[in-house]
Amino acid sequence: MRKPIIAGNWKMNKNPKETVEFVAGLKGKLPSFKDVESVIAAPAVDLQALLDAAKGTDLKVAAENAYFENEGAFTGETSPKVLSEMGVDYVVIGHSERREYFGETDDDINKKAHAVFNNGMVPIICCGETLEQRQAGEAESWVEGQVSAALRGLSVEQVSLAVIAYEPIWAIGTGETATSDQAQEICAVVRRTVAKLYDQTVADKVRIQYGGSVKPGNVVELMGKDDIDGGLVGGASMEPASYLDLVNFKA
Numbered sequence: 001m002r003k004p005i006i007a008g009n010w011k012m013n014k015n016p017k018e019t020v021e022f023v024a025g026l027k028g029k030l031p032s033f034k035d036v037e038s039v040i041a042a043p044a045v046d047l048q049a050l051l052d053a054a055k056g057t058d059l060k061v062a063a064e065n066a067y068f069e070n071e072g073a074f075t076g077e078t079s080p081k082v083l084s085e086m087g088v089d090y091v092v093i094g095h096s097e098r099r100e101y102f103g104e105t106d107d108d109i110n111k112k113a114h115a116v117f118n119n120g121m122v123p124i125i126c127c128g129e130t131l132e133q134r135q136a137g138e139a140e141s142w143v144e145g146q147v148s149a150a151l152r153g154l155s156v157e158q159v160s161l162a163v164i165a166y167e168p169i170w171a172i173g174t175g176e177t178a179t180s181d182q183a184q185e186i187c188a189v190v191r192r193t194v195a196k197l198y199d200q201t202v203a204d205k206v207r208i209q210y211g212g213s214v215k216p217g218n219v220v221e222l223m224g225k226d227d228i229d230g231g232l233v234g235g236a237s238m239e240p241a242s243y244l245d246l247v248n249f250k251a
């Protein structure tokens with residue numbers, strides 16, 4: 001049984017004060033961590049405020065990115081070692097916005113996956129195709145390639161813990177959700193890829209999120225699909241009421 005994991009991704013939005021206000025708005029309303037993992041991925045500048053506010057609650061904290069080196073002359077980067085020392089649980093890596101605007105490659109993302117695990121955290125590894133790739137019938141092979149590259153060299157134990165987020169780029173922030181069948185189809189490809197690279201037991205443990213215009217109105221249908229274990233949510237994670245509707249999708 002895979003535990004559902006719903007993660008908000010605030011992207012480059014909110015300041016520390018707004019972060020604290022958001023968490024105050026969740027008070028007493030989050031599902032138990034035993035049933036659903038509720039996660040917020042916040043900008044690096046908000047993480048300490050989020051960690052402090054989330055203490056003693058069922059909310060888990062994710063960084064939106066980290067570098068693959070622990071320390072050194074890398075001006076402007078965020079150390080995965082320090083994130084771990086701060087108490088961060090998850091790190092989103094390889095988001096399509098990182099790949100597109102900041103030139104991150106499959107190789108960078110693989111190094112980041114290793115760095116995150118080596119520091120005792122769990123990566124949320126993103127993958128997903130463009131509209132052109134989908135229209136050319138290349139979505140499956142593209143995603144299979146991204147997942148294979150990201151997982152290269154990881155141990156069975158590490159991959160069993162990993163979270164993989166399938167986010168079709170054409171559905172991000174566009175209001176255009178993949179249908180639940182389209183989402184399921186590629187999430188199944190992700191799981192089959194893990195089975196091919198490792199084995200079915202590992203594949204059955206990996207949690208796969210769908211992301212791209214997830215909202216309270218479609219979360220139940222998406223979560224009902226066999227290979228969808230969670231959501232990675234931008235816009236609809238920004239306000240407590242909407243976020244609570246998502247994480248309480250079972251209620």
Ligand SMILES: O=C(CO)COP(=O)(O)O
Pocket residue numbers: 009095167171172173174175211212213214232233234235236
């Ligand atoms: O990119 C996303 C989450 O990482 C999806 O964003 P939206 O939910 O705003 O479409």
